[in-house]
Amino acid sequence: MSETQAPTTSSETSSDIVGAILGVVENLDKHEDFMEPDIKRRKISKPADDKVHKLEDRLGGILCCAVCLDLPRAAVYQCSNGHLMCAGCFTHILADARLRDETATCPSCRVEISKTSATRNLAVENAVSELPSECQFCNKKFPRNSLEKHEEAECEERISRCMYDRIGCPWRGPLHERSAHENECVHPHRTGAEIMETLKVYDQKLLEERKLYDSIFDLLGYENISFNDVQLKPYRTDGFVHRLFYESSRFTAFNNQWVIKAGITNNQKDPTQCSERDISYQNVKYSGMKKVVLILKSKSATTLSLNYLVVNGPVGGINVKPRIYEFEFSEQNNESPYVTLPLPDTAECNRLLAAKTINLRLV
CATH class of the missing domain: 2.60.210 (Apoptosis, Tumor Necrosis Factor Receptor Associated Protein 2; Chain A)
Incomplete structure (x- = not known):
């Protein structure tokens, strides 16, 4: 005959329940430690092509030239239906029409365009000038109206020449590396005979320019001049x-x-x-x-x-x-x-x- 199991007391039962609850809570706390905030989860759930939805990219697709599909760099012309063309493409269309003896038409809607019928869109020009564009040297973005100044005078990555290029140094590199190169450049230590061939090329260019202007001044001294x-x-x-x-x-x-x-x-x-x-x-x-x-x-x-x-x-x-x-x-x-x-x-x-x-x- 088997021994009968001793009945469990209420205190033991209560302690087991409390322990189970504490275990569940502890597991939940550990799980939450690895869970990410809602905001971060929402960011990850966004599509990978989020850049397409940026405002400047959407405006770039709207304000681009209908011919070259690039943002205009200067004047912007539009046909009577509002389709946009940059100045280069606009004059190219008119030139092609002149060569073919045809009437120039808008590439989008085929309405007739000309110097008198097409108008400049100043609002689009101003909007495009404020859109960001990437510097070709440092890849940083700047408003288009200040990008040219940055690339020509401010960017430390812009291509520069060695100060000794007139005597034959072929070095080309970023501006911030020029000083280090010039300190080690060997061309200042070359002899005069070694740099004469390089100087002859510069002298030849200067001679051609001088000959042109001297000829113009000589012509101004002729007895009979007509324009x-x-x-x-x-x-x-x-x-x-x-x-x-x-x-x-x-x-x-x-x-x-x-x-x-x-x-x-x-x-x-x-x-x-x-x-x-x-x-x-x-x-x-x-x-x-x-x-x-x-x-x-x-x-x-x-x-x-x-x-x-x-x-x-x-x-x-x-x-x-x-x-x-x-x-x-x-x-x-x-x-x-x-x-x-x-x-x-x-x-x-x-x-x-x-x-x-x-x-x-x-x-």
Whole structure:
């Protein structure tokens, strides 16, 4: 016969219950020690592409150019329906339309655009200037209206040259490393004979610039000097491919009549298919009914040797670098060769093509 189990008392039962409760509470406390606050859990639960929802990124997608899809750096134009275009893309569209002899249209809604119908959006320009943009050197973000100053004068990571680069040091590096490099640079200790080859390159550049300006000053001392403010207007050829040319009205110089003619990217069959564009101009002497480019209308028994250059005139700014050309005109040879109009870049060429006329001064 088995022994009967002794009955448990109420005090033992109560102590077991209290111990179990304390164990549960202790486990809960330990679990809460590893639990994260609600705010942190909410942050982790957000999507990984949270950057897309930032205000500046959303505004960047709204205010970007409809052509290049980048935020404008300067002027912002809009069509009559409000679609935005940066100044570079706007002039490029107008230039392409001029080359194709078509009406320029908005790339978004195909409404007609022109210099007169399109307007600048100053509100968008001001808003874009306040949006942050990343410095190309230090990768820090600054408002666009102060970014250029930061990159040019303030950023310690901007690329700088060694102070001895004029004598051949090729070092390029961050600004904050320049002092350390210059303290160890070996070029100051080179002999004069070793740095002469480097100095010859600088002397050659200075000599070319000096020769240009000396030539201009010499021309100002000539007995006969004439300058004319000329306006070039577009016209097209009647060939299979309608080439675009510009031509001025007749003007008088040295008791003769002349005409200037200009072409667009003469070495390209279709200038609309090339990204690099230039304008070439030609001076033709006009004789009888034959029209050629710098045109001398009256017949001349003797040769006429001319030095000529194009500069910015008082009307309609044109950004050209001075360059002198020389040609001898005669009754049999009344057309000068095409020479490149010395524009700084393709953007300036597009700006001139976007205008109805090109104004310049011929000296």
